[in-house]
Amino acid sequence: xAFAPAPAPGSFxxxxxxxTAKRSEIGDVVTLxxxxxxxxMEHARPGQFNMLYAFGVGEVAxxxxxNANGRLEHTIRAVGAVSQALADLEPGTSIGIRGPFGAxxxxxxxxxxxxxxxxxxxxxxxxxxxxxxxxxLAHRDRYGRVFILVxxxxxxxxxxxxxxxxxxxxxxxxxxxxxxxxxxxxRGNVGAVTCLIGNAGFDPESSVAxxxxxxxxxxxxxxxxxDAGMPDHRIHLSMERNMKCAVGLCGRCQFGPTFICxxxxxxxxxxxxxxxxxxxx
Amino acid sequence: MGTLEHIIAEHPFxxxxxxxxxxxxxxxxxxxxxxxxxYLARENxxxxxxxxxxxxxxxxxTSSPSGRPLVVGTLGAGDIVGASWLVPPYRWIFxxxxxxxxRAIVLDATCMRAKCEADHDLGYAMMKQxxxxxxxxxxxxxxxxxxxxxxx
Numbered sequence: 080x081a082f083a084p085a086p087a088p089g090s091f092x093x094x095x096x097x098x099t100a101k102r103s104e105i106g107d108v109v110t111l112x113x114x115x116x117x118x119x120m121e122h123a124r125p126g127q128f129n130m131l132y133a134f135g136v137g138e139v140a141x142x143x144x145x146n147a148n149g150r151l152e153h154t155i156r157a158v159g160a161v162s163q164a165l166a167d168l169e170p171g172t173s174i175g176i177r178g179p180f181g182a183x184x185x186x187x188x189x190x191x192x193x194x195x196x197x198x199x200x201x202x203x204x205x206x207x208x209x210x211x212x213x214x215x216l217a218h219r220d221r222y223g224r225v226f227i228l229v230x231x232x233x234x235x236x237x238x239x240x241x242x243x244x245x246x247x248x249x250x251x252x253x254x255x256x257x258x259x260x261x262x263x264x265x266r267g268n269v270g271a272v273t274c275l276i277g278n279a280g281f282d283p284e285s286s287v288a289x290x291x292x293x294x295x296x297x298x299x300x301x302x303x304x305x306d307a308g309m310p311d312h313r314i315h316l317s318m319e320r321n322m323k324c325a326v327g328l329c330g331r332c333q334f335g336p337t338f339i340c341x342x343x344x345x346x347x348x349x350x351x352x353x354x355x356x357x358x359x360x
Numbered sequence: 361m362g363t364l365e366h367i368i369a370e371h372p373f374x375x376x377x378x379x380x381x382x383x384x385x386x387x388x389x390x391x392x393x394x395x396x397x398x399y400l401a402r403e404n405x406x407x408x409x410x411x412x413x414x415x416x417x418x419x420x421x422t423s424s425p426s427g428r429p430l431v432v433g434t435l436g437a438g439d440i441v442g443a444s445w446l447v448p449p450y451r452w453i454f455x456x457x458x459x460x461x462x463r464a465i466v467l468d469a470t471c472m473r474a475k476c477e478a479d480h481d482l483g484y485a486m487m488k489q490x491x492x493x494x495x496x497x498x499x500x501x502x503x504x505x506x507x508x509x510x511x512x
Contacts (some may be wrong), residue, residue: 202509
């Protein structure tokens, strides 16, 4: 496939990306592997997102759920016209792509060096955090203990269950999964994801937390992390709002004085705490 | 200090108890083991015991609308199982099933209620431990009812 030169980051002009593989994850969730123009995505950081354009339907912001070895992954839940059109694509077809956009997770920075890492994911929130885990595993010596705490509606709704199983087998990761309810076949935890925090055993004085999931879950998780002794500025949440331009011009994703597309999606809890308390935002 | 008293004093639920209170609790306690699949308690049975879990996992179960067992919570080492012994009419609300081999301290509820009535300092110490546990479980249960991940 011949690609045109990649547009500059922040451009409104999409590049062409080819769907090279498609995997069914859970229910109405699929992961697309994309081949993108050389030089366009190699620098993308965990936590950033792309604008994916289903031709003739529309454009939607989707987090990067994997970006290694020339394979860009996006995990998509079919909930609207655009995401449904993307989820219906088959390998060999093409889409438009703009990005990467936004502020990513504080991984691979001085912020997290030698710290314990606490990753808390709820539902599809594991998708933007998966590149963090992969990045940590690629540079495992940089970090202290690493905790991965995952919440899901039920066992059937656990995202990336095979990769989670691989992580659980490792001796350098502490992985706990909990579901809201389960049948007797489930041998793991049942309960709210907040219940995993108190029992995890991380040192709140020297930890960095990265949290992604439904906003209400992130609010309660951040509260539980603070209760455990973690300072606000070391808790990072990935926010979600409808985005249009992705570069902070249109104002569609305004969240108080911030634009989620430009100032986020990953933001620290000391910035977000007063905003999350305002129900109307 | 006797072995049972020592185990009770070391358990997170009782770790803030005074030594004399651990001794009183130990007078109502004994060690128990449960095989996987056996029940610590059954719904609607008299709540004449509660448990301090030492190891293993306990599934809190009820019946789903379809009639099949539904696990609504799990508890592990360091947790307590059972608060119904504190509140009339003293009946278990859920099943508590050993999800694997379980070691626990079982406490006789009638004995504990009598000692808490006779020694209000013990009763207060017990309530100071139970109320935060019950409140945090209530908060977690409320989160579970929100079905948060349905819109993630």
